[in-house]
Amino acid sequence: MTLPETIPLLGFGWDDLLFMIFAAILVGSALLVVLMRDIIRCGLAMIICFASLAGLYVFAGAPVVAAAQVLVYIGAISVLVLFAIMLTQSKSGPRELVFQTQAFPAAIAAAVLALLIAVTVASTDWLASATRIWTNTRDMATQLFASYSLPFEIVSVLLLAAVIGGVFLAKREKGRAD
């Protein structure tokens, strides 16, 4: 059997339904990240947020970036954040007061920012093509390793510097009583 072109009763296509599911998971888990009290759960919601973003990257035709998102964000950065949470969470820390006193003005500012971006996006003609373009991975690799090899190498040096700097900053200093 074949599926109908559009979903019965709703009137939009199946890929639109998938896009909306990913978007809803993305926005919902991002809200959980900034609103939940338990910071460990915030970290876990962040993993869901990154996973739905990887799905959206595949939707936008960039499978390599989606794979990098899964490897780097879900595999590395989330684990790093969770370890940092476990290292810095103290039992005596206040768990009831997770927001600053200016949380309400911050919420208003964020809502105004979102509204402003939405209005700007809606009122600008982006000269976009009518359909999505699937990124050709072979083209991308050729460009990355031919024309953009200098930024690529600079990024590797940056990562090395970040690793050494991170170890240096986080290591315990000798000769200090703490």
Added chain:
Amino acid sequence: MLSFLDNISQSLDAYLVLAGLLFAIGSFGFLARRNAISMLMSIELMLNAVNLSIIAFGAFNPSLNPYASIIALIVIASAAAEATVGLAIVIAIYRNKKTPLVDEYDAMRQ
């Protein structure tokens, strides 16, 4: 019913509004949370929002097509470096001040 949502995944505006929403959520978290690691997680959300908009532009503009993925990959690598150094700084401050809450870091104010 709801047929105005037809082809929403084929419009650049939907991706950009989604990215803007994610950026606004991240900025709210950065401004409102007290925990330094929560603020770093909010920064990660904002970086991801920018990445999503870059990918969306690449997906809907043929002249930007392979370059958007390259830029996004470099942004991901830079974000990894930023997260490493940021979390190391938070751990180092925690070791001295015994608290992850940013409003108790007031050594420069006294």
